[in-house]
Amino acid sequence: MTTDTxxxxxxxxxxxxxxxxxxxxxxxxxxxxxxxxxxVGPNGSGKTTLMNMMVGLIQxxxxxxxxxGITPGQPEELFRKVGYASQYDAFPPGLTGYQFIxxxxxxxxxxxxxxxxxxxKAIERVGLVEPAKRKVAGYSxxxxxxxxxAQALAHEPAVMVLDEPLNGLDPMARxxxxxxxxxxxxxxxxxxxxxxxxxxxxxxSDQVVLINGxxxxxEGDIGDVRDEMEEEHPVQVLVRCDRPSLLASKVFEQDxxxxxxxxxxxxxxxxxxxxxxxFHLVLNDIVMETGIAVEAVAPADADVNAxxxxxxxxxxxxx
Amino acid sequence: MxxxxxxxxxxxxxxxxxxxxxxxxRAIVRLELRKGFRRSFGLLLLALxxxxxxxxxxxxxxxxxxxxxxxxxxxxxxxxQAFTLRIVIFLACVLIFGNLIRRETLDRSLHYYFLxxxxxELLVVAKxxxxxxxxxxxxxxxxxxxxxxxxxxxxxxAVSQFLFHGPGLGHLASYLLVTFLACLGYGxxxxxxxxxxxxxxxxxxxxxGWEGIHFLLPPLLKEISVIHYLQSLCPVPVSEGPLAMxxxxxAPWVSIVGLCALAVVLVAVSAWKIxxxxxxxxxx
Numbered sequence: 001m002t003t004d005t006x007x008x009x010x011x012x013x014x015x016x017x018x019x020x021x022x023x024x025x026x027x028x029x030x031x032x033x034x035x036x037x038x039x040v041g042p043n044g045s046g047k048t049t050l051m052n053m054m055v056g057l058i059q060x061x062x063x064x065x066x067x068x069g070i071t072p073g074q075p076e077e078l079f080r081k082v083g084y085a086s087q088y089d090a091f092p093p094g095l096t097g098y099q100f101i102x103x104x105x106x107x108x109x110x111x112x113x114x115x116x117x118x119x120x121k122a123i124e125r126v127g128l129v130e131p132a133k134r135k136v137a138g139y140s141x142x143x144x145x146x147x148x149x150a151q152a153l154a155h156e157p158a159v160m161v162l163d164e165p166l167n168g169l170d171p172m173a174r175x176x177x178x179x180x181x182x183x184x185x186x187x188x189x190x191x192x193x194x195x196x197x198x199x200x201x202x203x204x205s206d207q208v209v210l211i212n213g214x215x216x217x218x219e220g221d222i223g224d225v226r227d228e229m230e231e232e233h234p235v236q237v238l239v240r241c242d243r244p245s246l247l248a249s250k251v252f253e254q255d256x257x258x259x260x261x262x263x264x265x266x267x268x269x270x271x272x273x274x275x276x277x278x279f280h281l282v283l284n285d286i287v288m289e290t291g292i293a294v295e296a297v298a299p300a301d302a303d304v305n306a307x308x309x310x311x312x313x314x315x316x317x318x319x
Numbered sequence: 320m321x322x323x324x325x326x327x328x329x330x331x332x333x334x335x336x337x338x339x340x341x342x343x344x345r346a347i348v349r350l351e352l353r354k355g356f357r358r359s360f361g362l363l364l365l366a367l368x369x370x371x372x373x374x375x376x377x378x379x380x381x382x383x384x385x386x387x388x389x390x391x392x393x394x395x396x397x398x399x400q401a402f403t404l405r406i407v408i409f410l411a412c413v414l415i416f417g418n419l420i421r422r423e424t425l426d427r428s429l430h431y432y433f434l435x436x437x438x439x440e441l442l443v444v445a446k447x448x449x450x451x452x453x454x455x456x457x458x459x460x461x462x463x464x465x466x467x468x469x470x471x472x473x474x475x476x477a478v479s480q481f482l483f484h485g486p487g488l489g490h491l492a493s494y495l496l497v498t499f500l501a502c503l504g505y506g507x508x509x510x511x512x513x514x515x516x517x518x519x520x521x522x523x524x525x526x527x528g529w530e531g532i533h534f535l536l537p538p539l540l541k542e543i544s545v546i547h548y549l550q551s552l553c554p555v556p557v558s559e560g561p562l563a564m565x566x567x568x569x570a571p572w573v574s575i576v577g578l579c580a581l582a583v584v585l586v587a588v589s590a591w592k593i594x595x596x597x598x599x600x601x602x603x
Contacts (some may be wrong), residue, residue, distance in 0.1 A: 019599075057430055057598040079436035086434075088600065090427035092354045103353065106346035107435045109339050151431070 006071040009033055010054065010159065010190060015063030017049050024049040025214040027062070032192060036185045037206030039194040040304060046214040047194040048087060053083045054192075067159055078291050079108070083152035087163040089144060091136045097147045098123065100134040101154050106152050117252040122154035123147075127176060141168035149177065161191040165199060178204050202304040210304075212312045226302045227276075233310045234258050236300035239283065240268040242293040248285045254279070270300060343437050347445035348452065365411050366457045369403045371480045373468035387473055387481050391490070394469040395555035399494055404501055404549060405466065408458050409527060411506035415454050417519030419446040419510055420593070427600045431556050440590035447510055447586050454502040462498050486554065493554040496575075504545040504578045507585035514592040519597065534559035538566035545581070548574035 008224055010032040017024035023129065025046040035253075040048045052058045053065055056072030065071065091100060093113045105115035123132045126146040135142055136147060145168045152160060165173050181204055185191045195201045201208060202222065210218045210225075218225045226235065247269050248260040256279065259272040273279040280297070287294055300306075378391055384391075420443075423429035430444050470478045472489075481487040512522045530546045541547045541564070550557075551568035552575070569577070 021412070052598065055434060057433055059595075059597060062359055075433070076436045076438060079434055082434075084434050086430055088427045088430060092428045092431065093426065094354045094424075099353065103346070103350040104431055106348065107343055107437055108431070109343055109346075109436070 006066060010068070010192065011064075012050070012054075013064040013065045015050075015053065015060045015065055016309040017046075017053060017058065018061045018244040019283070024213045025053075025160060025211070028216055030219060031217065032190060032209075034185070034188055034190050035179055035206035036191045036193060036200030036204055039192060039196075039211065040198060040201045040208055040308065041257070042196055043210045045196075046162055047196075048210070049214075051084070051161050051192070051194060052086075054161055055079075055082060057086075062119070068127060069145040072097065079157075080155070082159045082161060083155065083157035083162040084211055085148040085152040085163065085165055087167075088140070091144070091147075093137070095136055096133050096196035097128055097136055097139070097143075097150075099279060100136055100147060101151050102152060105154055110155070118154050118156070122150040125153065127173070142170055143316060145169055146177075148178075153184070157189070160184060160192065162191065162193045164194055164196070166195065166197075194195055198308055199303070205304075206217065208304055210308055210311060217311045218307065222304050222307060225303060226307050229310055230274050230276065233301075234272040234274045235275065235278060235279075235302065236263060236306075237271045237276065238296075238300045239300050240295040240297075242295075243290070245288060245315040246290060247292055248291065251279070251282065254282055268295075338562040340438070340441055340493075341494055343441060343554050344445045344448065347432070347442060347448045351446060352452070357400055359414070361414055362411055362453075362457060364463045365414075366409050366502055368407055368470055369461050372398050372402055372423040374466040375539070377413070377468050377472045381389040385474055385477065387505065389476050390469055390473060391481075392557075394466060395490075395553065398465050398469060399462070400553060403458070403462060403495065404553075405530065405546065407461070408498065409499045409529075409530065411454055411458060411504055412450075412502060412509050413519055415521040416447070416450045416506040416509035417513050417523065419450055420513045421517075421519065424600065430598045433598060435444070439593045439596070443510070443586060443590040443593050447506065449508050450510070451499075454506060455499050458498050458502065459495055462494050463491065466494065470471070477581040490554040493552060497549050499554045500547050500575065500578045503582045504549070507582035507589075508545065511589050534563040537564055541566050542569075545578065548576050548578050 009018065009304075010030070012028045012030040015028040018025045028050065039050065041047050049058065053060050054067060054072065056078065059072075067078060068081055069083065072078060095103065098119055101119040102115045105118055106112070108115075110118065120129075123129055126149050128143060128146050128150065131143060135145065137160060139147065145165065149165060151163070160181075165181075166177060168176055169206075181191050181193065185206065193201065193204065205222070207221050208219065208225070209216060239247065244262045244266060248262060250256045251260050251269075251271055254273075256275040257273045259270075259273060261270045262268075263270060271279065276299070283294070283297065286292065301310075331534050376390075376398070380386075380390065383473045393441070420429065423432075435440070453583050470481070478487075508526065509519055509523065512519050530544055533541060536544070549568060552571055
């Protein structure tokens with residue numbers, strides 16, 4: 001690992017955490033680049049443990065963690081670069097939304113003027129300007145989620161760690177939050193987002209880390225992860241076309257195709273292949289040769305949901 | 320990323336960043352005061368009790384308004400040493416300092432501090448300073464109020480003579496010093512307990528018992544109590560009854576330095592403890 005890489009990534013080196021005899025996470029090795037990284041796994045799989053270790057709220061039993069080259073044991077440097085919105089739905093008592101953000105910016109060491117400007121900017125970004133002067137205790141769950149998000153990003157960190165940030169948000173706020181994550185990631189930030197809802201993460205992540213039972217089961221670009229599984233779990237491709245029987249007979253001649261199933265109403269074909277790239281080339285040839293009218297070609301199991309299902313046998317959806 | 324990146328982000332400078340620590344300490348104290356002590360009815364009730372006792376004495380004293388020496392004994396023995404110092408300030412320190420960390424562990428908001436670029440040791444010091452400001456602010460005022468009420472019904476010329484030409488103001492200054500040192504010493508003890516016990520009630524009860532039987536203890540054991548040093552600084556000696564074990568009072572400088580040293584050691588151990596603290600609210 002070079003110094004340059006260390007300084008621009010979040011690293012876990014052989015990290016384990018045990019709570020007494022109970023395993024939190026085991027032998028985690030990760031190197032997280034900038035962009036949106038989805039940390040996916042069922043409840044209790046170790047997502048929050050990983051995130052809490054990343055920011056030093058808990059310490060690993062073994063191994064080493066560094067965030068942009070800074071260890072969690074150096075909070076004075078670390079939290080100038082890291083913002084963390086935890087899952088704890090609790091706030092210091094008696095504060096308004098604005099006071100909550102502004103007070104902790106002052107604790108960072110910002111002057112009153114800077115803290116005020118930065119607090120309002122963060123509040124604006126999460127769309128809470130109107131209720132900002134009200135006590136946080138009176139906020140709805142979605143508003144509390146957003147004010148935590150604002151607190152995490154108020155000091156303009158380079159790494160945002162967000163534990164289940166979309167929980168409790170209505171569809172509109174959810175879409176706005178996702179846009180915000182995208183905007184932050186496009187600006188070169190690390191946005192590390194945990195979720196137990198697969199399609200949500202699939203939608204927003206540049207790369208995913210799949211975790212189950214304290215073990216990392218896969219990591220990287222979801223397409224690449226899926227490609228690596230082609231041999232064991234052939235890729236399913238859905239082809240909507242006008243003569244599925246003819247297409248089925250043609251694709252069956254290919255040795256990489258292991259199954260071709262005509263859809264119920266005869267509107268297309270579901271093909272399972274061990275080499276998706278080759279299949280797409282062959283499909284072009286077949287269409288040219290036979291004149292079959294192809295309406296759509298889409299992967300049927302290349303999303304994170306399917307990958308997770310193959311890896312750990314989960315039913316997908318809400319884990 | 321944004322137009323705010325131009326703002327001055329405080330960072331590490333050469334040497335120890337005292338300026339930054341000072342501004343962070345002030346910010347934490349400000350935040351603690353803002354969120355912590357506004358609606359503490361228990362504290363307010365405790366603070367009102369010494370003036371209340373003094374007011375009761377005032378009603379009684381109306382019958383004989385010339386006995387300034389008697390008033391001095393009542394204030395020293397009953398109102399200050401027996402009540403304010405041994406009960407009110409003690410309990411207030413349990414409430415204030417015992418909950419400085421524990422309250423935020425219970426309401427699950429301590430992590431916000433842990434996620435700030437602030438040394439955890441500084442956090443402990445700032446919280447302790449907040450406790451001192453609140454406790455001394457409250458009980459210093461209470462002491463002055465009770466003192467004033469105690470002498471209020473007496474002949475104004477005699478009181479004026481006692482205050483400005485006698486030992487009166489010196490007494491008041493000594494009581495304020497003792498109040499401050501009591502907050503400092505008991506505060507450090509209960510801050511320390513807050514890190515080692517889930518509830519401060521049991522250790523507080525033990526310390527209360529120990530401090531309560533202090534007058535029965537042999538001289539060597541007396542030295543392991545906060546009240547031993549505080550009592551020695553009180554301006555008016557008070558009889559502890561026929562069962563009391565007599566011992567030499569420590570010199571004032573020994574008491575002051577000893578209590579300050581105790582506070583420094585206990586706050587330092589608490590700071591060492593918080594450095595290793597993990598946020599596992601489930602176990603709180």
